[in-house]
Amino acid sequence: MLTDVNPKLPMRNKAITKDFYVNKLGFQEFGRADYDDYLMVQKDDIQIHFFIFKEVDPAENYGQIYIRTDDIESFYQLAKSQNISITKLEHKPWMQREFSIHDPDNNLLTVGQSML
Template identity: 65%
Template sequence: MLTAVNPKLPMRDKNVTREFYISKLGFKEFGSADFDGYLMMEKDQIQIHFFEFKAIDPKNNYGQVYIRTDNIDDFYQSALENNTNIHPNGPLETKPWGQKEFSVLDPDNNLLTFGQSI
């Protein structure tokens, strides 16, 4: 039986990625081991894993994750208070498919979309 999914996204710099997810989105580092070229971040019940890909051109990175939440308004407000850059095409809004969503790009251009059913 499936119980969880942990997406793996590319990162160029582990320290930059770690800092973004902690300071902008409120994640914390998962686990106690510091693996070379690998990072695991966690918030609530969500984990995102990152693998080192120093040569990736962020303009050609199409990594994407859709993360569901049960309190989109508070999470959006927290992102704004942390000076998180909201994607120009992804401000908080209600979509025709019955989701309230917003999107951000991380330092490596991975698109994170957060959504809540309405």
């Protein structure tokens, strides 16, 4: 039985990635060990893992995840208040409200909430 999924995304610089997710998006570092080449962050019930990939070209990085929430407005306002690049919060034809964020390595985080 499957119980959870933790996406792994590339990062070029652990300190920059950690700062973005922890200080701008409100995640917390997760795990007991601090590995040079790996980072785990958590917010509420989700975790995102990152592995070092110094050669990743942000212009050619297509890492992406879809995050579901039950309070999109609060997370949107948090992201917006941090002066990070985000898309407009929109109602989509597939009955979701969504917005997207690109992190420092161009990983795409799309955040969505059901309108049903």
